[in-house]
Amino acid sequence: MTDTQTWTADQPIVRITDVHKSFGAVEVLKGVSLDVMKGDVICIIGPSGSGKSTLLRCINALVPINKGSIRVEGQEVHDPKLNKLELRKKVGMVFQQYNLFPHKTALQNVMMAPVTVLKQNKTEVEARAYALLKKVRLEGKEPSYPGELSGGQQQRVAIARSLAMNPDVMLFDEVTAALDPETVKEVLVTIRELAEEGMTCLLVTHEMGFARELADHMYFTDRGVIVEHGPPEDFFANPKDPRTKEFLGQIL
Amino acid sequence: MEGFFAWFQWLYDETGINLTYFYDSFDRARMIGGFFTTIWLSLVCLFFSSIIGIVGAWLQGSRLVWTRRIVQGYIQFFRNTPPLVQMYFFFFALGNLLPRVKSEFGFMEPMLGNFTWAAISLSFFAGAFNVEIFRSGIEAVPESTREAAESLGYNRLQSYLYVVLPLAFRVCLPALNNNLVNLVKTTTLAYAIAVPELLYVSNQIWSDSVNVPEMMTTLLILYVALVGLLVWAMHRWERAIRVPGYGT
Ligand SMILES: Nc1ncnc2c1ncn2[C@@H]1O[C@H](COP(=O)(O)OP(=O)(O)O)[C@@H](O)[C@H]1O
Ligand SMILES: [Mg+2]
Numbered sequence: 001m002t003d004t005q006t007w008t009a010d011q012p013i014v015r016i017t018d019v020h021k022s023f024g025a026v027e028v029l030k031g032v033s034l035d036v037m038k039g040d041v042i043c044i045i046g047p048s049g050s051g052k053s054t055l056l057r058c059i060n061a062l063v064p065i066n067k068g069s070i071r072v073e074g075q076e077v078h079d080p081k082l083n084k085l086e087l088r089k090k091v092g093m094v095f096q097q098y099n100l101f102p103h104k105t106a107l108q109n110v111m112m113a114p115v116t117v118l119k120q121n122k123t124e125v126e127a128r129a130y131a132l133l134k135k136v137r138l139e140g141k142e143p144s145y146p147g148e149l150s151g152g153q154q155q156r157v158a159i160a161r162s163l164a165m166n167p168d169v170m171l172f173d174e175v176t177a178a179l180d181p182e183t184v185k186e187v188l189v190t191i192r193e194l195a196e197e198g199m200t201c202l203l204v205t206h207e208m209g210f211a212r213e214l215a216d217h218m219y220f221t222d223r224g225v226i227v228e229h230g231p232p233e234d235f236f237a238n239p240k241d242p243r244t245k246e247f248l249g250q251i252l
Numbered sequence: 253m254e255g256f257f258a259w260f261q262w263l264y265d266e267t268g269i270n271l272t273y274f275y276d277s278f279d280r281a282r283m284i285g286g287f288f289t290t291i292w293l294s295l296v297c298l299f300f301s302s303i304i305g306i307v308g309a310w311l312q313g314s315r316l317v318w319t320r321r322i323v324q325g326y327i328q329f330f331r332n333t334p335p336l337v338q339m340y341f342f343f344f345a346l347g348n349l350l351p352r353v354k355s356e357f358g359f360m361e362p363m364l365g366n367f368t369w370a371a372i373s374l375s376f377f378a379g380a381f382n383v384e385i386f387r388s389g390i391e392a393v394p395e396s397t398r399e400a401a402e403s404l405g406y407n408r409l410q411s412y413l414y415v416v417l418p419l420a421f422r423v424c425l426p427a428l429n430n431n432l433v434n435l436v437k438t439t440t441l442a443y444a445i446a447v448p449e450l451l452y453v454s455n456q457i458w459s460d461s462v463n464v465p466e467m468m469t470t471l472l473i474l475y476v477a478l479v480g481l482l483v484w485a486m487h488r489w490e491r492a493i494r495v496p497g498y499g500t
Contacts, residue, residue, distance in 0.1 A: 060403055088405035099400035102498040103418050113404035116414055147497010158400075165404060 007074030013038040013200055014059060014169060019068035021054055028054050030224040031068070036169070041201045043211040043232075046221035047247060052204040055221075056171045059202070060091040072169065085117065092162030093171040096178050098154040100146040106133060106157045107142035110164045118165070125164070132160040136190050152183025156190055163194075170194065172203045208252055212236050220244045270463040271470070279457050286453030287474065293371060293449055294436045294478070300375035301435060305382025305428075309420075310412055312387055323383065330380035335373070336441050342373040343445045370442035378435040385427045389420030422493060429486045433479050450474060 007013075012035035021029040028051045036042055044052050057063045059070055061077050061084060070077040072090055100109050110129040114120045133142055136156035146154050155175055162170060172191065176184040188210050195201050195214055205211055211218060211232065218235040220228045220243075228241045239245045260274035273283035311323045330338065343366060350363045364372075393416050401411040421428075443451040454467040 057399075062399055062402060085405045085407070088403060091403075093400075093403040095396060095400060097396055099394075099396045101397065101401075101415055101419075103422065103493075103495045112414065113406070116410060117405040145496045145498070147495065161404070 007071075009038050011074065012036055012071075013073055014202070015069075015071040016055075016059070017069045017071075019055070019058060019070060020066045021051070021058060021063065022066055028224050029058070029065075032221075032224070032226055033068075034219060034226065034229075036200060036202060038168075038200055039198045040216045041195045041203065041214050042217045042219060043215040044202065044204045044219045044221060045206065045208075045211065045247070045251075046219075046227075049223075050221045051224045052221055053173050056093065056173050056202060056204060059169075059171060060093055061087055062093075089118070089165055090168045091171060092165055092167035092169070094155070094158050094162055094173065094175045096174040098146070098151070098158045098178075100154055100158055100161070102146050105143050105145055106138060106149065106160075109146070109157055110161045113161065114164050129160070129164060132163050133157070135163075135193075136160045137186065150183055151179045152186045155179065155183075155187045159187075159190055159194075169200045169202065172201060172205070174204050174206065176205065176207060206251060208236070208248075220247065222247070270461055270466055272457055272461045272463060273470075279461070282448075282453045282456060283450075286448055286450040289367070289447065289453075290439055290449040290478070293367065293374070293439045293442060293447065294482075296371045297374045297378060297435055297439065298432055300371070301378035301382050301432075302428075304375060304379025305386045306417065308379065308383030309386035309390055310409075312383065313390070313412075326376075327380045327383055330377050331384075335377045335438055336444055338377055339370060339373040339441055339445060343369040366442070366445045366447050370439075370445060370447045374435065374438060374441070377438070378431060381431045381434075382428065385424045385431060386417075386420060388427070389422075389424030390416055392423040393419045418493075419498075422495070422498065425486070425490050429483065429490075432486070433482060436479055436482055437475065 014034075014036040016032060016034040019029050019032045020027065032051075032055060034042070044055070046052055054063065058065050059072065059077065061082065065078050072087060075087070076082065077087060101112065104112060107126070107129050110132055111122070111125050114125045114128075115122055130142065133139065136159055138153060138156055138160070141149060141153060141157075144153075146157070149157065159175075175191070176187050179187065184207070188207060191201065191203070192210075192214060203211070203215075213232075215232045218229060218232050219226050220235075220239075220241070222243050228235070228239060228244045235244075236248065239248055257275045260271050264270045264275070273279040308323050308326070311319050314320055347362055347364060347369055352360045353363050355361045397419070398411055398416060401415045406414065439449060440451040442449050443455070446452065450471060454471050458464045458467040
């Protein structure tokens, strides 16, 4: 387990081992372990407050962990010597509230990080940004400000913005939870296309139909632990733990 | 032009309204000099007080408790003492502590002149308020927006410069406006350390010509114009950076 160990694609691209995380005296993650293989789509479901967002935020080091290990492509995320930029190039994240930069147009939102953070050539980035916005079906919306876009459109800009960094893994934290029912679909279509292209995705979602169809593996979390996990067919057809049963019963 | 100037001579002879700076070329030069000194002093202080505000607000977000305390101490010191006393303190107390240097004429003179000290003290004075103003703007930027920047690889400084500050600006522009208008008005304090700005040269003129009411009126009109210009420029800027669907 050295830091210089080389990662190969037959090993998990994200390896979470016995992660504990507390906010003050409250332990929010109580020993979570989870492996994700390259190209996999895993869906995490669970009641609100069970630590799903916190888990995703730990993966790209937005919050530090107290114990355990998280490795992305073999690199320990919570190594104090970690180059955060290297990690964030590998891991993209999309948030429930989109969190676009409201003072920048859709195009600028997509271009900003590659230009200011990665110092890439502006003309090349611009061409890529146009292509990405086209990919998320926002052709023609390039000059619009976030305040002029619907929730679903903003969320797709946010996805394009993350993709502009060319990540290997994408984290989606309830990205459709704040959307109108009509616009949920357009965002899900975008995520499905990404997944089908082989993007590794960790999704926290309450869209059960979508999860069942797309996930390679389902996880159910409750109060900081993974209660149950398995391939979606089993997971949905015969959940074993009573808490999973109850949760699925409420939500389906 | 000569006819224009002569008219004011006539005005004086006929009515007693004595605007010496129109018909007397010496007074005119003093007045113009004072006007540009005021403008220059204002611009220098606007610039440096804004820089102090931006840097101070950044330091206030520091993880180091002592950095935050020092900034807080600076703000308290400059907010809770009269700006005139501050200026005297800078000019007479600090100015005397600095070594003297040989001027180009061979005299020993203070390292920093009165204009520089006025600029320094007024910049720190207005800067203390600017720190608070920028901080209130920064606090209005949601943590989640900063988190999004962080997740895209921005470091703390990049996130501050490219995301937080541009958004904070839009929130705090009205308060910033107020403070900068106050700053322009406060430049008259430089009178007290003999910086030849508008008030100081006006005083010189009325001492020579005993035309106090005329000079006072002139001063008020000039400051109304100067402040009006600043307010107009700030409003244009406010409009230029307004973003559809964000803020007011
Ligand atoms: N920054 C924070 N400070 C303190 N408590 C937090 C913080 N973030 C999350 N929590 C707490 O951690 C628990 C799990 O939150 P979260 O990970 O957001 O759950 P979920 O996404 O599953 O709804 C909640 O009780 C929440 O109040
Ligand atoms: Mg959450």
